[in-house]
Amino acid sequence: MTATQSAPLAEVAQAVNEVRVPSAPELAPMVSIVDLHKHYRTAEGDVHAVRGISFDVARGEFVTLLGPSGCGKTTILRSVAGLETPTSGEIFINQRVVFSSGRRIRLTPAQRQIGMVFQSYAIWPHMSVFDNVAYPLRRRKLPKAEITARTTEVLEMLGLAHAAKRSATKLSGGQQQRVAVARALVSRAELILFDEPLSNLDAKLRKEVRQEIRDLQQRLGITVLYVTHDQEEAMAVSDRILVLESGEIKDQGPPARVYSRPTDVFAANFVGESETLDGTVVDADDDHWLVQTGIGRLQVARQPHDTVRVSETVVLTVRPEHLQLWEPAAATRTQTIPGSVRSASFLGPFAELVVELESGHLVTARVSGGAGAAPGAPVHVRIEPHHVVLHAGRTPAGQASQ
Numbered sequence: 393m394t395a396t397q398s399a400p401l402a403e404v405a406q407a408v409n410e411v412r413v414p415s416a417p418e419l420a421p422m423v424s425i426v427d428l429h430k431h432y433r434t435a436e437g438d439v440h441a442v443r444g445i446s447f448d449v450a451r452g453e454f455v456t457l458l459g460p461s462g463c464g465k466t467t468i469l470r471s472v473a474g475l476e477t478p479t480s481g482e483i484f485i486n487q488r489v490v491f492s493s494g495r496r497i498r499l500t501p502a503q504r505q506i507g508m509v510f511q512s513y514a515i516w517p518h519m520s521v522f523d524n525v526a527y528p529l530r531r532r533k534l535p536k537a538e539i540t541a542r543t544t545e546v547l548e549m550l551g552l553a554h555a556a557k558r559s560a561t562k563l564s565g566g567q568q569q570r571v572a573v574a575r576a577l578v579s580r581a582e583l584i585l586f587d588e589p590l591s592n593l594d595a596k597l598r599k600e601v602r603q604e605i606r607d608l609q610q611r612l613g614i615t616v617l618y619v620t621h622d623q624e625e626a627m628a629v630s631d632r633i634l635v636l637e638s639g640e641i642k643d644q645g646p647p648a649r650v651y652s653r654p655t656d657v658f659a660a661n662f663v664g665e666s667e668t669l670d671g672t673v674v675d676a677d678d679d680h681w682l683v684q685t686g687i688g689r690l691q692v693a694r695q696p697h698d699t700v701r702v703s704e705t706v707v708l709t710v711r712p713e714h715l716q717l718w719e720p721a722a723a724t725r726t727q728t729i730p731g732s733v734r735s736a737s738f739l740g741p742f743a744e745l746v747v748e749l750e751s752g753h754l755v756t757a758r759v760s761g762g763a764g765a766a767p768g769a770p771v772h773v774r775i776e777p778h779h780v781v782l783h784a785g786r787t788p789a790g791q792a793s794q
């Protein structure tokens with residue numbers, strides 16, 4: 393007989409906690425989306441809004457769908473919620489199939505047990521803050537004492553306890569959105585979907601509320617699938633970002649990786665800004681590619697997974713903050729391109745300088761303390777090889793400097 397077999401239950405529980413090996417359900421993703429397609433039939437024809445998308449969201453992960461208007465973010469989110477019927481594919485929540493075109497399964501939104509927070513706060517104007525938050529529990533006909541305890545708990549969590557009796561419509565926009573978040577939390581759903589929840593708030597409040605959402609998500613260990621077109625918001629709150637364009641995933645990864653080494657030219661331009669240059673690989677050594685571009689020959693640091701070869705066409709992207717400006721006398725010979733300042737805008741923490749290179753190309757550099765650079769001043773632009781990101785192929789017409 394082992395020690396745990398004879399121990400009281402509380403001790404067994406403690407022992408189990410101490411040697412806690414995640415069980416299979418804990419390792420399984422909270423959300424799995426497999427080859428999802430959505431076609432809308434409209435008077436103008438077929439709109440293929442979601443084009444074979446697959447991804448997982450791990451338990452306790454904060455994943456953001458980021459992309460421009462019309463890229464399919466809301467359609468994906470509404471498909472997970474059960475508010476939209478995909479044309480084909482499968483969706484699993486908590487290892488349960490909630491949608492399968494092949495198996496003809498479609499659970500209702502209520503059966504999926506997820507919380508949702510939308511751009512419009514969806515607050516009932518005739519109810520108090522307390523009643524708005526308590527609503528999902530009353531619908532489930534829970535005992536009154538439990539409803540009061542759970543509602544009070546989330547109101548306190550979101551700093552709304554003092555406003556519990558107030559009419560919900562008498563609150564500020566930020567407070568109304570907190571009521572919507574409280575209502576999503578009160579059901580203790582393990583998964584919460586957010587669709588552009590901060591769009592109606594001013595810039596300062598947006599930052600405040602997004603941080604509150606992130607803090608709560610981390611504290612409670614909730615899984616979040618979040619939709620926004622705001623790249624700064626996505627980077628600030630997410631564990632992982634999926635960059636979408638025209639119904640397809642163009643890049644996905646932690647914010648810092650997506651920003652510093654985007655794997656796709658669209659993502660490089662949508663998440664932050666980039667100078668984008670078409671080029672041809674003309675030489676290589678162990679550490680670098682040498683790429684001929686319209687602005688001159690640039691050295692690019694090789695990365696372990698590069699797939700290009702000499703003579704192939706490539707696209708280079710560089711962040712504006714990685715274009716260094718040197719006075720001509722101080723410029724070193726390698727990797728510097730002569731030009732002159734065309735315009736300078738002082739933007740507070742940094743200045744943006746548009747530089748006309750000898751080739752005639754205009755590039756934008758972002759420099760701190762660059763307010764002194766006057767239009768017309770000669771400069772040399774230097775780009776460190778490890779700051780250039782190389783992508784195989786060519787850009788779609790009109791997106792790159794030739």
Ligand SMILES: Nc1ncnc2c1ncn2[C@@H]1O[C@H](COP(=O)(O)OP(=O)(O)OP(=O)(O)O)[C@@H](O)[C@H]1O
Nearest residue numbers: 432434439441460461462463464465466467468621
């Ligand atoms: N009910 C509908 N009927 C027809 N077309 C639709 C419908 N809903 C969405 N679409 C189209 O599907 C595409 C994707 O729309 P969706 O709303 O998912 O994009 P989005 O990225 O969330 O955009 P936004 O940020 O503007 O909300 C768009 O071309 C849109 O016009």
